[in-house]
Every structure is written in C-alpha cells, then in structure tokens.
Amino acid sequence: MMDAVAPASDTGPNLAAIAADASGERVVGRPTVYVYEAPVRICHWVNAFSIVVLMVTGYLIGTPLPTVAGEASDNFVMGYIRFTHFAAGQVLAVFFLTRILWAFVGNHHSRQIFYVPVHRKQFWKEVLHEIRWYAFLEREPKMYVGHNPLAQTAMFTGFTLFVAFMIITGFALYSEGQGIDSWQHKLFGWVFVIWPNSQDVHTWHHLGMWALVTFVMVHIYAAIREDIMSRQSIISSMISGERQFRD
C-alpha cells in the first residue's frame, strides 16, 4: 500500500518514451501513476473550501463583528453568518460521509487516510525515516505513490479524526437550536452526556477549529515542500489525479 516505488520500475506504455521532434527538442516521458480518483479529488476540494468557510464564519460567531447601526429588523448579519456556517457544516458532513463511502468502493489509496497500520513494524520504520527526512538527517526522500507513512498518520489524525470530532460537536451544538425533538439532537445529543454544560462543548469546538488551522498550515506546507523536494507531483496530483515522478 505504501510501498516505496522506484519510479522507473513503474513504467506504463506512455513512459520512458524518449523521442526527438523535428527541431531536435527531446520530449521527456515521466513515470505517472493514477492515484486520486475523481470522487476523492472532488471531496478534497469541497471539504477544503467548506473548512475555510467554516473557520472564518465560526470565528465570527464566537467573536462577532462590531455592532451594525439601524433597526434590528433591517439587519441580519449574525443570521447570515450563522446560516453560512451551518450550511457549510452540512456540506462538509455530506462530503465527509461520501468520502468514507468511497473508501469502500475506490482504489486502495482512497482508504489510506482512514487507518494507521500501527501493528506493522515496517510502517514505523518508514515513519522514522520520514521524520529524519524532515529533520534534514536524510539526504534522499523515499518515493511513495500514495501518502508517505508520516503523511498517512497526519492525515488520519489531523483530518479524519479532527473533522469527525468537529462534525459531531458541530451537529450537537446545532441541535440546541433545532430543539430536543430534532433528528440532530437524537443523533448527537449524547455529546451533552459527556459535557452536560454546552459551554464546554463550545470550548472543545473552538479548540478543534484551532487544531484544524494548524493541520491546514502543516498540510499545505508539506504539500508544497514535497512537490519541490521529493521530485514528485503533489499539488497537481490533487487536480489531475496523477502522480508524476520527476527523476
């Protein structure tokens, strides 16, 4: 699954085709593997967009904008912000669920972010290698078709677990407004058994947001860095679905 591949060994028919055109410029064929299927990519970008919207609107709900002038009946600022937050939250929930369903249907790369093979020694060895790579102790990065083991661990905790936590606490808080007979309260009301005072749920929901903020920063940085340093496509792969190895 996270088998390190020597790029040259994974050659398709279009690969390693080196030809010269009329003007003598050489076309360099590079090994390319199809990794991220369309639903994975769509979920990625919809979730990314939703999360950004949720962070901005969520922060503005906790720390509202300065008071607007005029009659209350002429304004609905908080109403619109909250509506946007709830709408984006439900979009995120739907696409997160879709992504989980796709893990059952899609290729084996689509399952990577939902588990960490903690029982495998080799996995931890490779995590260590990745840590050493990021600590500038390794000269050469290993090549992976999907996520590298460290990235897999980060995706599992930083995305899957954190987002699941935010969806659960988010729906629990949303159910407070929907009322205790709503389906949201029936499904997520148990959160208030763990934290009877919803003020605590708010606190955790805030902390979860900041955890996601740090994840997003590290995620984007690592993607850009690996794109440059590991000699393989990362960013464009999430658009085209194909991973290209540049050596």
Place this chain on the structure above:
Amino acid sequence: MGAATETFYSVIRRQGITRRSFHKFCSLTATSLGLGPLAASRIANALETKPRVPVIWMHGLECTCCSESFIRSAHPLVKDAVLSMISLDYDDTIMAAAGHQAEAILDETRAKHKGQYILAVEGNPPLNEGGMFCIDGGKPFVEKLKMMAEDAMAIIAWGACASWGCVQAAKPNPTQATPIDKVITNKPIIKVPGCPPIAEVMTGVVTFITTFGKLPELDRQGRPKMFYSQRIHDKCYRRPHFDAGQFVEEWDDEAARKGYCLYKMGCKGPTTYNACSTVRWNGGVSFPIQSGHGCIGCSEDGFWDKGSFYDRLTNIKQFGIEKNADQIGMAAAGAVGAAVAAHAAVTAVKRLATKREDADHNS
C-alpha cells in the same frame, strides 16, 4: 401538618366547596376532555379516594434560596401547592414541629407510605470525612438522604446544588459536595436546576406530579422537558438584536441603553437551559437580561468553574496561565506557523548548499 392521608376531595370540602359543585366540576372536566359518560364518576371517584401525594422536603448543604424562591410562587400560589395539592409532611425550614417530633415524621412516612412519597431535596450531601460537613439531626446528611431515598417513589433535586453541585462543589470542593444523582442511583431523579429555580417552575413540577400521578417527561440530563428543553437565548426578547449583529460592547454604551444583545458581555443565554426568558421572575415581572445584565448560566453544570461571568469562553487552567480556547489556539497556530516558516528557510538554505555542492562536483 401530621402524616394523616387526606384526599383531594376532603381538602376541597374543607375549603368550602359543596359536593354539588364538586360533581359539576367533574362532569365539566370529563366533557371538556371529550371523555365518555362514565368518566365523570371515575374522576369523582379518583379525587375522593386518591390520597394527596406526601412530600418530604430535606435540606442538605445549601443556602435555602430554593425555598425562598418556592414560597414566592404566583401561579399556582404557594399556599395552594403546600396546603391543598401536596401533603407536605416534613420540611425542617418551614414546619411547626421540631426536634424528636419532627424526626418521628420521617419514620412514620417511611412506614406508612412506602414507595408512595416524593423526596424533595434542596442542597446536596458532602461526602468527605464521612459526611461530617453537614450534620442534620445528629447524623451526617448523606445517611438521612440515603435512608429516605430508599422508600421514596421519586426524588426531586431542587436547584443547582442538588442537580449539579453548585458553589459548594466548585473547585477545589473541599467538602466533596456531590449532586444527588451521584449518591442515589436506583431511583428516578427529577433535576430542577437553577440558583434558585424559578418559583413557577418548582410549583409547576409539583403540580404536574400531583395532577397526573406520574413524573414529567425528562430530557437526557434528567430535567423536565416542559421547562428545560430550550435555552434562554432561544426565547430571549433581545434575540432579534443578536441575529441583526447588534451587541452591547461596553456596559454604559449607547447599545446598552437601547437594549441590544449582551452576547459580547459574556451572556450565558446561548448555553443555558431554563425558562427565565419565558416564565420570568417575581410573577413574570422581569429576568436578568431584561434588567440589562447577561445570564450567568446558574442552571448549568459547574457554572462556578467556567471563569468570569462576563466572558463567553471558558477559562482553561491546564496550561498554567488561565487562557481561553481562542487564545490557546491562536498561540498554537502562531507557533506552528513560525515553525513552518523556519523549516522552509532551513530547507531553502540546505537546497542551495546541495546544489552548489553538486555543481562543484560536476565541474
């Protein structure tokens, strides 16, 4: 007060209502409920034979604010609740009997109304040092509570003390004051939180039990749904200002005078389940938000331990210095951001160095 069991009928007669009027009432009730022709006599029979619910009201570690609130009930008047609807057999604060006579009532009730009486508890038992921090009738209160709970039909936990612990259970809780549901686990417990609960909510719960002979429907936390299913915020008359984005920013600003939303002043209305914004206080005169102060969330779990009454976010003390979630989160995000920038810088330097090395190598 005594422990003699009276029926509703005998109480009604004592208050000067004739038997004729009583039967008229029963027929009218049956008709308005759309019941069949036999129902009127059934209702009359029930009211003639059904004993009034005996209530034992005990006081643990508390401040008596629940009793103070209860005796100010306007709908129903507390005199009707205490003198007609229930048979308040024991309440050490307002009963005439004292000493051994008073304590004898407890044993008598336990023997006579086994599994029939309601145990209303105001305050909670401290468990530390064997319960020695609250002695009642020469014994730790926790023992008295357990004894009376044994044969009770149900327990009403009055106020934030009995429901959640309140101020005596606030950190570090030296007496180990413990809410009722953590001490008595084998009886139905109705939590009626608030510090104190609203008078009409208290008498409302009592009226429900005596009228229907069953406990009101409770939510997940054990609170009666009819009074605690919505937040102060959901029914607040200042809610339109919240939705419009109009907030009081400082206590004496123009917005405060105009009665804008107190969210930014730390109002706990959005996280507090109670009936203040609908039932209000003192016979429906006002409630905290109406008088210009935010809700302090007195009916919520551990409301003393959530930091200032004037902050929306809870203080988190695990980090040494007291900070709220946003301050901690921003610091963490800043630290990670700085780390990412530093890592990127080192990467760039390393990369340049490697390139030069390679170039040297190749030349």
